[in-house]
Each structure stands twice: as C-alpha cells, then as structure tokens.
Amino acid sequence: MQYQSYPDTLTTEQELRQIYLFSCLNDQQLARIKQSVRQIQLEDGEYLFKQGQRTEHFFMLKEGHIKLLRLSLEGAEKVFEVILPGQTFAEAIIFLPKSIYPVSAQSINSSVLLSFENKIFIDILKESSATCFQLMSYMSQRLRMWINEIDNLTLQNATHRLVNYLLYQVPGEHSNVYEFNFSIPKHVIASRLSIKPETFSRILHRLNREGLITVKGRTVHIHNVDRLRLQTVNTDSIIE
Amino acid sequence: MQYQSYPDTLTTEQELRQIYLFSCLNDQQLARIKQSVRQIQLEDGEYLFKQGQRTEHFFMLKEGHIKLLRLSLEGAEKVFEVILPGQTFAEAIIFLPKSIYPVSAQSINSSVLLSFENKIFIDILKESSATCFQLMSYMSQRLRMWINEIDNLTLQNATHRLVNYLLYQVPGEHSNVYEFNFSIPKHVIASRLSIKPETFSRILHRLNREGLITVKGRTVHIHNVDRLRLQTVNTDSIIE
DNA sequence: ACTTTTGTTTGATCTTAATCAATGACGATT
DNA sequence: AATCGTCATTGATTAAGATCAAACAAAAGT
Structure with a gap:
C-alpha cells in the first residue's frame, strides 16, 4: 500500500466538490477535509483493509476496482460488492464508536483511492444538517439495496x-x-x-x-x- | 385496521420518551410528535402496509408481532424480519422523496402499534443533530445486520x-x-x-x-x- | 517463443435442500 | 366430544446447483 500526499491544486477542490457527500460543504469545511486527504495506490490483489479492523477512514475510488468480501472458515470467498471508480465506500459504518469493518476490501487490478478521516467528517456532520441528510438518504438507498439483494438470493x-x-x-x-x-x-x-x-x-x-x-x-x-x-x-x- | 386516537396522559410522554429515536428530543419537539401519534390495532394476518405503497408513516410495535415480507411472482413468501414489541420500524427508508415501502408488513397474531408521521419527524431531524446521529447510528447497525444476513445465506x-x-x-x-x-x-x-x-x-x-x-x-x-x-x-x- | 500461472469451460457425479404426498398433532369452533 | 382448519412432521423423490476432474484459453513472466 503506497501512501501519497495529495497535491494542493485547484483540481483538488473540484475533485472533492464532485463527491456527493461533500457537495453541501462550505469552503472552510472542505478545507478541513482536504487537509486530511491521502491518496493511496494499491497493487492487484492488495488489501485496503480487512474485516474486523478498526474503521478510521472511509474512501473514494478514483481508478481501478475494489471488491468487498468475506471469507468463510473453509476459505470460501463471497464478494458482497464491487466498487467502481467515483464511488465512496465504508462511510456508512462509522457511527458505532470503535466500530470495525464488516468486510475486507481488496484491489482488483491496481487502484487509486482517496482516503478521508472519519473523525473529521463526523465533526463536520455535527455542523452540517444538509450533509447529515445526504448521508441518511444514501444509507436509505443502501438499506434498500441489501433488501433487494436478499430478495435476489432467496426468491430468485x-x-x-x-x-x-x-x-x-x-x-x-x-x-x-x-x-x-x-x-x-x-x-x-x-x-x-x-x-x-x-x-x-x-x-x-x-x-x-x-x-x-x-x-x-x-x-x-x-x-x-x-x-x-x-x-x-x-x-x-x-x-x- | 382500527385507528384509535391516542390518550393524552402522563404515560404517553413516558412511553414516547422510551423510544430510542425520541430520547434526545426536547419537550416542544416531543409534543409535535405526540400530536401526530395514532394507535393502530391489527387482527391476525392483517396488513399494515404493502410493498410499493408510499411511505408516510413509521411505526413502533407495542404488542404482538409484525413480519416484514416479500412475495415472489410464483407466490412464495420470504420473511425478511420479524418485529418484536418495543421495536420501531420503517423509519430508515423515508429519505428518498416519494419513497415506497420495500416490503409488506403483516400482523402475526393481533398487534398494537403506534404510528408516526414521517413529515413531522423529518422536520425535527432538521433541528436536532443529536437525533440525526441516533438515526444514522441505527441505520449503520442495520446495514451491518443485512451484511451478516447475506453472509448467513451465502457462506452458511x-x-x-x-x-x-x-x-x-x-x-x-x-x-x-x-x-x-x-x-x-x-x-x-x-x-x-x-x-x-x-x-x-x-x-x-x-x-x-x-x-x-x-x-x-x-x-x-x-x-x-x-x-x-x-x-x-x-x-x-x-x-x- | 516458451513456460507458467491464472482464469474459463466442459463433462460426470454428488449433495443439499426443495418438492410432493400423506399423516399426525394441536387449537379453535361448534 | 366431534369437526374443521392450521401447523408440523415424516417419507419418498427430484432438481438445482456444487463439487471434482480434466481440458482449454489467455495472460504474464522468463
């Protein structure tokens, strides 16, 4: 896993602004996010995090593919989701204090990601009702998605x-x-x-x-x- | 489905205060909730709502059991969740404008519920960051629950x-x-x-x-x- | 270009759980 | 107590998809 400091250019701001969860932030809030951003490079097959690790960051995929998976005790692998470029992930599970990742995240091909600090984002959520609503509506959609997923698995x-x-x-x-x-x-x-x-x-x-x-x-x-x-x-x- | 107006007693307030999602509300906010509360009686087998209906209310089960289910085209029934007394439900899916219930809710035995208006609760969420955080942490738990559910279905x-x-x-x-x-x-x-x-x-x-x-x-x-x-x-x- | 590794396809067989069918048990109603 | 309906159990059979094994294809490394 290769960490890179994030270049301080105008494109930076624009890139962050395009992220759905950050679209309601004011300049000062965005600046705080920006300050905690790190860029990460992953090789093919490399893990970003593993199930059970403490969640201290969430991510936005810029290039490549990330699979979210679990392994059974017998070693069988179940892919829960494949993250595509542009998507953020692992942001919806940060509310339980000392919470852990429920799945592992592994790179398919090589990937480039941005990582954000949960702590900083939570502080901003406390100030920004609009961003809370964005996150809640996003979580709503995902809850619905999982229900459809179970429908697919059990009725289809x-x-x-x-x-x-x-x-x-x-x-x-x-x-x-x-x-x-x-x-x-x-x-x-x-x-x-x-x-x-x-x-x-x-x-x-x-x-x-x-x-x-x-x-x-x-x-x-x-x-x-x-x-x-x-x-x-x-x-x-x-x-x- | 039998609607009852809700008696205006001291127990009322206490009952509402005990509900996790309302525990951070101030008196004025709780009063607004209280004013929109209706009590519902369901017979055995009666539906509270059906998949696809507009979501205008969410619920707290006081007595009985509610099953959340979907039917396949061939008529097969899949129970997604069984609600027990004390639980609130259908509150996490209200953020999409004009959203619909993703499942049907049917009474097992006879049940007594309280119903709350989404609109009023959403207004309160806009004022109460603490309540937003409670809801978000609740949704977080549920997302994790569905992941475990899929683990059970696919790896177990x-x-x-x-x-x-x-x-x-x-x-x-x-x-x-x-x-x-x-x-x-x-x-x-x-x-x-x-x-x-x-x-x-x-x-x-x-x-x-x-x-x-x-x-x-x-x-x-x-x-x-x-x-x-x-x-x-x-x-x-x-x-x- | 050749070898190795990784991923995909195809065929034969097996396993888990579903289906079909019948019986049994229990509670509610009369 | 007798009857009905719902729910649960048991046995026989089937089917969908998994597993095992081998061949094949494509990509990556040498």
Whole structure:
C-alpha cells in the first residue's frame, strides 16, 4: 500500500466538490477535509483493509476496482460488492464508536483511492444538517439495496440473478441490442452473484443457446434487451 | 385496521420518551410528535402496509408481532424480519422523496402499534443533530445486520442458520442449559431463515438426535449452549 | 517463443435442500 | 366430544446447483 500526499491544486477542490457527500460543504469545511486527504495506490490483489479492523477512514475510488468480501472458515470467498471508480465506500459504518469493518476490501487490478478521516467528517456532520441528510438518504438507498439483494438470493434463482446483472449494465434507453465488456474477471462477478464459476459459465452458455446473448471473452452482446428482460422480475415496486 | 386516537396522559410522554429515536428530543419537539401519534390495532394476518405503497408513516410495535415480507411472482413468501414489541420500524427508508415501502408488513397474531408521521419527524431531524446521529447510528447497525444476513445465506448452510437463530435467543450469560419458547409459528421462523418448513423440522430433529436440544411443541430446550455454539461461526469480527 | 500461472469451460457425479404426498398433532369452533 | 382448519412432521423423490476432474484459453513472466 503506497501512501501519497495529495497535491494542493485547484483540481483538488473540484475533485472533492464532485463527491456527493461533500457537495453541501462550505469552503472552510472542505478545507478541513482536504487537509486530511491521502491518496493511496494499491497493487492487484492488495488489501485496503480487512474485516474486523478498526474503521478510521472511509474512501473514494478514483481508478481501478475494489471488491468487498468475506471469507468463510473453509476459505470460501463471497464478494458482497464491487466498487467502481467515483464511488465512496465504508462511510456508512462509522457511527458505532470503535466500530470495525464488516468486510475486507481488496484491489482488483491496481487502484487509486482517496482516503478521508472519519473523525473529521463526523465533526463536520455535527455542523452540517444538509450533509447529515445526504448521508441518511444514501444509507436509505443502501438499506434498500441489501433488501433487494436478499430478495435476489432467496426468491430468485441463479439465472435470474445473472440476467438481472446483465440488465443492470444496460443504460435505460436501450431496448434492443446492446454490447458491453465485463470490467472484472468472471469469477468475481460469479461470487458477487453467489454462483460458482462453473455454473456461471453454464448459464451464459444456455442464454447463448437460447439466442438471447453472445459472449466472446469479456464481451457480452445482448441481442434483444426487452426479450432478456422477460427472463426476470423487477423486484422493486410491487404492490399487492 | 382500527385507528384509535391516542390518550393524552402522563404515560404517553413516558412511553414516547422510551423510544430510542425520541430520547434526545426536547419537550416542544416531543409534543409535535405526540400530536401526530395514532394507535393502530391489527387482527391476525392483517396488513399494515404493502410493498410499493408510499411511505408516510413509521411505526413502533407495542404488542404482538409484525413480519416484514416479500412475495415472489410464483407466490412464495420470504420473511425478511420479524418485529418484536418495543421495536420501531420503517423509519430508515423515508429519505428518498416519494419513497415506497420495500416490503409488506403483516400482523402475526393481533398487534398494537403506534404510528408516526414521517413529515413531522423529518422536520425535527432538521433541528436536532443529536437525533440525526441516533438515526444514522441505527441505520449503520442495520446495514451491518443485512451484511451478516447475506453472509448467513451465502457462506452458511441451513443448519448453521438455524443454530445461529437458536443461539440468538440465548441471553449472553448462559453457557450451559437454556430453555425458551418460539414466540411465532415455526414456518415463519423457517421463512425468516430461508428454509422450507419440512427442512426446518428435519434439522431440529437431527439436532435432537445428536443430543444438542430437545423440542416439544414451541419449547426449545438447549442442553449445552457452548456445545451448540461449536456448530456455528461467529460471523462478525473476523480478522485475517 | 516458451513456460507458467491464472482464469474459463466442459463433462460426470454428488449433495443439499426443495418438492410432493400423506399423516399426525394441536387449537379453535361448534 | 366431534369437526374443521392450521401447523408440523415424516417419507419418498427430484432438481438445482456444487463439487471434482480434466481440458482449454489467455495472460504474464522468463
């Protein structure tokens, strides 16, 4: 893990301002954040933190990918989430005094992050009701996300989860063909979806055979987004 | 669903003060809450709200049990959580404007609840940084809870989940024998643990055969808590 | 270019828990 | 006490996905 002091340029301010959680801060508050910022470089496979460690920082990913995971006693790995560039993470679990990270964070490829001190951010939260509300609404969304996640795991089967994942990659406007690349290895996506790599591969194969998609390496070509959508359920917003 | 106006007695204030989220409010703020409180009576099986409905209230359960659930398209029911007396619920999802309940809430047995208006509580949150922090720390805990839930679903098997549930019923100090009653039907617990009733029954039977527990009706007798603990993993606080 | 490592696919087999079906137990109602 | 409905248990069978094993492909190191 390579720490770098953070260059004091105009771009700095702009970069911090773009972060959702900091968008309501005044100049003085932002200056305090800025002063505690450190930039971190991670190699492929390197850990940022491990489950059970004290939480003293939260992070914003600038480049690369971070997977949040847990290991079972038998050594099985479950990926809970894959962080993409632009996202902040580990900021929602800082409220229990002496709290610990509930998951480990490991770099996929090499990554660049900014790290922020919890203590300083909490002090600012005490002054900024607007920022409290931003954080609360963010936490709200995440609570909802986990509920959908459990829905997927318990009421949906492996194919549904995988199709859901594929559809999640498609921007809203497309309804016909769409092509994208997996930005991370397939076995990581598989673990994220709680599917074994072998099963993951077989499901893709079957969707191919059914004429819904074509997969070549990391490239996925969806022949008809709407038809693929028929394979799943919109898990949110069901009345009755 | 039977609405009742809320009696204006001294007990009222005390009852509201005991609610964790209201413990930091001043008299004037509590009075505003009090004015919007309604008491609700639910029959066995009656719904308090359904998934997809607009969230305008949150609740505190006084008596009975409430299950939070989702239905799959095929009609399968998944219980996400069982609310016990004293708990507040549906308060963490009110921050998205025009937000909707992510689950349905149905009464087990008959229940008595207090309902509070989101709008009024949000106004108070804007004034009370302390209450914001209470809510945020509450949401933090719940986020962690869902992560543990997914750990249980993906890294643990049905027996582990059931043993975890049994151990969760045991207050900390006991390490030898302990006896308790299931307060809700077994099939609800089964769904809560994502296990079919048949499998649930078979696992209890097996634990019995292994000399770990004795089950008679709703009564569970654990012969040796520590020995039962060996069957599982403490999912939280694992470093390395 | 060749070797090694890592990741992916394919086939055969196994395991866990679900499903299907029937019976039994219990509580509530009459 | 008899009946009904709900809930729980038990047995037989099935199915989804995991595991094991091997081949294959692609990337990385030498």
